[in-house]
Amino acid sequence: MGKLQATLVFTEALINGVLVGGVYALVGTGMALVFGVMRFINLCHGELVMVGMYLGWGLFTVAGVDPCLSALICLPPLFWAGRGLYRLVVRPLERSREQSQVLLTLGLGLVLSNAALLIFSGDYLAVYTAYSDLVLKAGPLRVSVPYLLAFALACVFTLGVWAWLFLTAAGRSIRATAQHREAALAAGIDTGRVSSLTFGLGTALAGAAGCLLLPVYYLHPGIGGLLTGKAFVVVVLGGMGSCVGAALGGLLLGAAESLGAVYLSAAWKDAIGLLAFLLVLVLRPSGLVGRSRV
Amino acid sequence: MGERERGVGAHPAARRGPPPWTAMTGRRAGALASKALGAAGLALGAALAVLPLVSPSPYLSHLFATFWLWAAMSQAWNLVGGYAGQFSLGHAAFFGAGAYAAALAWTNGLGAAAGTALAGLAGAVLALPVGWLCFRLRGAYFVLSTLAAAEVVRLCALNLRGITGGAVGILLPPLSGGQRAACALGLALFGLATLTSALVRGARLGYRLRALREDEDAAEAAGVPALKSKLWALSLSGGLCGLAGALFCAQTSYIDPGSVFSLADVSIPAALGALLGGWGALWGPPAGAGGVVLVAEAMRVLLGRAHGLAYGLLLVLTVLLVPQGFCGLLAARRRAAGGEAGAGRP
Amino acid sequence: MLEVELLRAGYGPVEVVCGVSLRVGTGETVALVGSNGAGKSTLLRAVAGLVPLIGGTISFEGQRLDGLPPHRRLEMGLGYVPEGHPVFPFMTVQENLELGAMAPRARAHRRRNLDRVMELFPVLGRRRRALAGTLSGGEQRMLAIARGLVGEPRLLLLDEPSFGLAPLVLARIYRCLAEVGPSGVGLLLAEQHVARALSLARRGYVLSQGRVVLEGGSEELLGHPQVRRAYLGL
Numbered sequence: 079m080g081k082l083q084a085t086l087v088f089t090e091a092l093i094n095g096v097l098v099g100g101v102y103a104l105v106g107t108g109m110a111l112v113f114g115v116m117r118f119i120n121l122c123h124g125e126l127v128m129v130g131m132y133l134g135w136g137l138f139t140v141a142g143v144d145p146c147l148s149a150l151i152c153l154p155p156l157f158w159a160g161r162g163l164y165r166l167v168v169r170p171l172e173r174s175r176e177q178s179q180v181l182l183t184l185g186l187g188l189v190l191s192n193a194a195l196l197i198f199s200g201d202y203l204a205v206y207t208a209y210s211d212l213v214l215k216a217g218p219l220r221v222s223v224p225y226l227l228a229f230a231l232a233c234v235f236t237l238g239v240w241a242w243l244f245l246t247a248a249g250r251s252i253r254a255t256a257q258h259r260e261a262a263l264a265a266g267i268d269t270g271r272v273s274s275l276t277f278g279l280g281t282a283l284a285g286a287a288g289c290l291l292l293p294v295y296y297l298h299p300g301i302g303g304l305l306t307g308k309a310f311v312v313v314v315l316g317g318m319g320s321c322v323g324a325a326l327g328g329l330l331l332g333a334a335e336s337l338g339a340v341y342l343s344a345a346w347k348d349a350i351g352l353l354a355f356l357l358v359l360v361l362r363p364s365g366l367v368g369r370s371r372v
Numbered sequence: 373m374g375e376r377e378r379g380v381g382a383h384p385a386a387r388r389g390p391p392p393w394t395a396m397t398g399r400r401a402g403a404l405a406s407k408a409l410g411a412a413g414l415a416l417g418a419a420l421a422v423l424p425l426v427s428p429s430p431y432l433s434h435l436f437a438t439f440w441l442w443a444a445m446s447q448a449w450n451l452v453g454g455y456a457g458q459f460s461l462g463h464a465a466f467f468g469a470g471a472y473a474a475a476l477a478w479t480n481g482l483g484a485a486a487g488t489a490l491a492g493l494a495g496a497v498l499a500l501p502v503g504w505l506c507f508r509l510r511g512a513y514f515v516l517s518t519l520a521a522a523e524v525v526r527l528c529a530l531n532l533r534g535i536t537g538g539a540v541g542i543l544l545p546p547l548s549g550g551q552r553a554a555c556a557l558g559l560a561l562f563g564l565a566t567l568t569s570a571l572v573r574g575a576r577l578g579y580r581l582r583a584l585r586e587d588e589d590a591a592e593a594a595g596v597p598a599l600k601s602k603l604w605a606l607s608l609s610g611g612l613c614g615l616a617g618a619l620f621c622a623q624t625s626y627i628d629p630g631s632v633f634s635l636a637d638v639s640i641p642a643a644l645g646a647l648l649g650g651w652g653a654l655w656g657p658p659a660g661a662g663g664v665v666l667v668a669e670a671m672r673v674l675l676g677r678a679h680g681l682a683y684g685l686l687l688v689l690t691v692l693l694v695p696q697g698f699c700g701l702l703a704a705r706r707r708a709a710g711g712e713a714g715a716g717r718p
Numbered sequence: 719m720l721e722v723e724l725l726r727a728g729y730g731p732v733e734v735v736c737g738v739s740l741r742v743g744t745g746e747t748v749a750l751v752g753s754n755g756a757g758k759s760t761l762l763r764a765v766a767g768l769v770p771l772i773g774g775t776i777s778f779e780g781q782r783l784d785g786l787p788p789h790r791r792l793e794m795g796l797g798y799v800p801e802g803h804p805v806f807p808f809m810t811v812q813e814n815l816e817l818g819a820m821a822p823r824a825r826a827h828r829r830r831n832l833d834r835v836m837e838l839f840p841v842l843g844r845r846r847r848a849l850a851g852t853l854s855g856g857e858q859r860m861l862a863i864a865r866g867l868v869g870e871p872r873l874l875l876l877d878e879p880s881f882g883l884a885p886l887v888l889a890r891i892y893r894c895l896a897e898v899g900p901s902g903v904g905l906l907l908a909e910q911h912v913a914r915a916l917s918l919a920r921r922g923y924v925l926s927q928g929r930v931v932l933e934g935g936s937e938e939l940l941g942h943p944q945v946r947r948a949y950l951g952l
Contacts, residue, residue, distance in 0.1 A: 119512050170692055176512045177459050177647065181640075182691040188636060188684025196678060247820065254806045254817055261804035261862070263768060266792035266821040266869060303635065307523060310516060349527040352520045359517050360508050 086218055091340040092333055093221055099332020100229035101290045104236055105305060106312030106324035108283035111239075113313060114256040114320065115276040116172060119179045122187035124306030126281050130156065130288025131297045132194060138205050138292075145205055146231055149289035153282045160281025164274045172273060187302055194299035203297040210293065224293035232290055236325055239283065243321070252276055304348070311351040314358055413655075421559055433551035437623055439665045440558030441616055443658035445638075446645025447565035448612035451572060451605045453643055454651025457585030458507070458602060462518030463613055464638035465502060465525040466495035470614025471621040471632040472529060475542040478621075488618045495614020496607045498525070503606040507599055510588070519635065526633035541628025544621065554623040561619055562658065565612050570654055572608065581605055613642070640687075641668075648690070650702075719744045719904055720765070720796070720873055725774035727764035733772060734760040736928040742873060747895075747905040749915035749936070751949065752925035758908035759801060761925070762875045765906075766798035767791050778873070792821050797871030801878040801908075803858040807851025811842055811861060814850050818865030827870065835864040838894050856887035863891070873904035880911045892918060912949040916940050924949075 109123045133156075134148040143151065167186065171178050212223035243249035255262040255272045262269055295301060312331050316323025331351050338350040420436075427433065445467070452458050473494035477487035502525075506517040529536045536542070547553055572578045580601040583591035592598050621627050631637060641664055649660025667686065671679040720742040728734040735757040742748045750758050763769040765776055767788040776783045778796050788798070806814050815835065819828040836843035839860045845853065850861055859879060866874050879895065880888045888911075896918060899905060909915035916922050916936040924932040924945060932939060939945050 119515070167688060167692060171695070174695060176515055178691050178695050180459070180461065180512075180515055181644075181647070182688060184636075184640060185684045185687030185691065188687065189681055190684075192678070192680035192684055196681060250809075250813070250817060251820070253809065257806040257808055258804055260768070260800045261806060261865075262817075263788045264766070264792075264798045264800050264804060264862075265818045265865060266789045267817070268787065268789045270787065307520070310520075314516070343531075345531040346527070349524055349531070352524050352527070355520050356505060356517060356524070359513055359520075360505055 087340060088337075090219060090221075091336045093219070094225060095333035095336025096329055097221070097225040097229040097332070098294055098336065099329035100232040100236075101287055101294065101328075102308055102312050102332050103325040103328025104232040104283060104287040104290065105309045106316065106328045107236055107239060107321055108280035108287070109309045110313045110316065110321050110324035111252075111276055111283075112280040115252055116273050118168065118172060118277075119176060119183065120280070121180055121183040121306055122190060122302070123280070123284055123309045124304065125187040125190035125302035126156075126160075126284035127288040127291065127305045127309075128194060128297075128299070128302040129190060130285030131292055131295075131301070132198065132288075133285065134289035134292050135203055135205055135297055138207075144207060145289045145292040146227060149231060149235070149286040152285045152289060156285035157278040157282040160278035161274050163281065164277035168277060169270070169273070187306070191299045191302050198299065200299060205292045207293075228290040228293055232287065235283065235286055239279070240321065248275060307348070308351060311355040314355050430551045433555045434623075435665075435669060437551055437554040437558045437619075438669070439662055440555065440562045441619055441623070442641055442645060442661040442665050444558070444562040444565040445613060445616050445642040446649070446657035446661040447562070447569050448609045448616065449642040450646040450651050450657045451569060451581075451609040451612075452602070454646050454657070455572065455578060455585065456581040456602055456605050458606075459515050459643070460506075460518045460606075461515055461635065461639045461643060462502065462506070462520075462522035463609070463642045464633045464635060465522040466498055466610035466613035467617040467620070467638050467642070468522075468525065468529060468629070468632035469494040469498045469610075470617025471627045472536060472542075472617075473614065474618035474621045475544055475627055476535070478544060479542060488615065491614045491618035491621075492611045493614070495617065496611030498614075499606040499610030500603060502610075503603045504599075507602050507606075519639075522633060522635070522639060526629050529629040529633060536629070539628060539630070541626060541631075544625040544627075546625045547622045551623070554619065557619055557622070561612075561615055564615070566654065566658070568608060568612060569657075572605070573654070577601060577604055644687075648694075719746075719779055720906065721777045722761075722765065723775045723777075725761065725764060725776060726772040727760055727769050727774075728772060729760075729769070734928055735764065737774065738923075738925070738928070738930055739774075740923050740930065740933070742904050742906050744872070745899070745902045745904050746921070747899045747907065747919045749919035749922035750906060750908045750925060751910070751912045751915050751922055753949070754910060756925040757928040758925055759877050762798065762877050762906070762908050763800075766796070766875055768798075789821070792869055792871070793823055795823065795870070795872035797866045797869050797874040799862050799866040799874065799876050799879070801881060803855065804862045805850040805853075805858050805865070807849065809850055810847055811850055811853070812846040814861055815842070815846075815865055815868055819868040819870075821869050824868060824870040828868070831868040831870060835867050838867070838897060839864050856883050856891070859883065859887075859891060860894070863894070867898065867903070871903060873906065874898075876905060876907045878908060878910065880909060880914060888914070912945065913940070 105123070105127055108126075109120060112118055112120050112123075130149075130152055133152045134145045137143040137148045137151065138145060163186075167182060171182055207224070209223050209227075214221045214223055214226060243253055251262065251267045252272050252275060254265065254267055255269050259269065262272070291305075308331065312327040313324055315327030315330055316325070331354070334350050334354060335347045339347045342350075423432075445463070449460065449463055452460050470491035474487045474491040477490045478484070482490070502518070502521045506514055506521060509517050530538055532538075549556075572581075580591070580596045583594070583596050584598055584601060588598060617632060620632065641661070644664050645661030646657040647660065648663060649658065650656035668679070668683060671682045671686075675682050722738060722740050724737045724739055725735055726733055726737055738757070738761055740748070740750070750761065752758055760769055764771055765783075767783070767786060767790075771784065778791070778794055781794065783791060783794075783796075792798070806817065809817075815832055816828070819825065819831055824831060836846070841857055842861055842864055845857070850858065853861060863876065863879065866876070876895075879891055883891070892914060895905065895907075899918075905919075907915050907919060916939055919936055921934065922936055922939050923930050924939065932942060932944065934942075940950075
């Protein structure tokens, strides 16, 4: 009996971890795209996720829109906001030193999180839907319905991005730019437009992931830094710039955090990812999956 | 007067042709002016250093204590970020480690001196594993790894509740002597940091670090022990940051993991001073830090709750408009002026 | 067709090309030879729009190119093949070629152009489903040239097509290039392999330290004592 119980605990932790990991994968995919194509270090990716979360929360509170629907609704405005952001502040520094990119995006992150603080104050917010407390029972296993839904939608989004990257002309030129920038220029690809599209797409994915994270995380203005950290862990686990890698990295981080929370302590959850991040960077800089980019 | 005569004698163009008063243009006047400016700056600096020590205003003392603290931090950061060109965003780890070491020592009945020494030691020792891990990486990866390392240390401080008290933090009795004492200590710390920086600059370590900064592969091929040199620099830097952490702890008499291990409040300002002021000159980092402290304080007073927003905006605008830092801007202007003067000569 | 006047270009404060003038006529094959570091690559990159100009002008078919981004130049019919292995390694040979044919001017004739280059480089036709990163060095070079050709350029800038290749592979690539010339596509060929390049081209320019030091017909240059001594080891 004790052994059965232990197996159950393990399986549940693993399932929950993988479910959250699906959303991490979506967060990471946006960042991996931006890094893979533009070689641009975006330290405000988590704040962009936060913007998506506030949008989702606002839509739910004001109009009662379900966060899953909000994830779709906020794609176009955030795509265009991302393109605007690119035009305004990212493009001048796209080819500059890492220092400038890091400081710029940290500054942007401060602007976004402080704006959130001014508008929404520092309170912890959450979204309670009709199915928030629903639990799916499969035999002795119990799985949270909102987690399952978030996972399913994150998978749909991730697969959708892949399909777009592999099947459309614009997606193909994005992949080409990531694989060989000079050759892309020689092949007549407008790399400026590619960068703009990529940043817009990364921002939109961040926003969608934010809406999907609403059932998982409490929302507050300081959450951006935490999420940027997670995005980087995911991207580094998967090999910087690889989308497939980012997806696997997301699942891995989710599982590791969840198992860590059960077997070590919930408090150390965030440290596990960072330690993995450091170890992978030092021991296997090409990531766990390898170097196949975008 | 002596200055001027030496200047005339030293300048070949002036000796050869035109009378001295027409030669008082271009480079020579620039050199004289910069010397005068340097002397004036030194006098002003000395006055500013003493003023808050005798002034009755605790606010002024507090402001200056903060300034000296960040000037020292930027000087310490510059050892690694400037001389060695290793852009660290993890200096909060050493600052926080120092703060916690001091706070724990003091609450456990150790003396002021012992606690301070322990703080410096904590920063210097922590720098070794952090550096050993992060210095394997270059460029963007290095920056990210330092960020992650500081975050790991913060999470340790947050979760080792038995030792650190966790998120509750540690409350200390206020510093005897108040802000004025903090100001004096800050000045001493800044002096120590500047002295260290000056010594490293002239020492073999300084040359090695600059060689690594310019071209790591070439420097290593020329026999510069890369990892060892960088670890020395980071350890010295970490030690100074640890002392700064102890001072912060004494000045505010309360610390928690969120404040002393903060990226936005510790790591970035430490780097910002040197980045804005420039890494080449000894006065660069403190000048930059002075600007940062003043602007941050002004915004806190003027804008209240919106100061964080303004700080972020200012950071973005600075990077966009002055990507080389203010010192780079000055250097470029000086180069342009020098070029013109050179072209004008027969 | 291409006229370059007193072109100066470089990276940051370093000027690599210091006042070069040259011209390429319609359908002409011209060689640009010189040793490593003479500024050949930078010159081509500047013409292709990858390096900003410090001074001088470039005009193509009578139109000034100043400040046009690379993709606009390709649309005007100015193609460029960078040095090295400029292919998209995680895409198939077919995808690589299709990307080269995306420019509006070439899109209509995509099928025909693709068939033509596969005829020109049969090995690409045989390996069209392979990932470009798995091809050999010579095959990757052929793929890059083929991708340049399917964009239907009127002039193709080729940077070091022979660099790092085995003699047999090199000979094959040059045979193909000799077939391209008569089809009406102009070639500007930057090469360290002086004898090869001049045997293909009718005219040539010799570049040294960022300046044109000699120019003339290929025979004339091959017979010039300076060229023979410096580049042919005779």
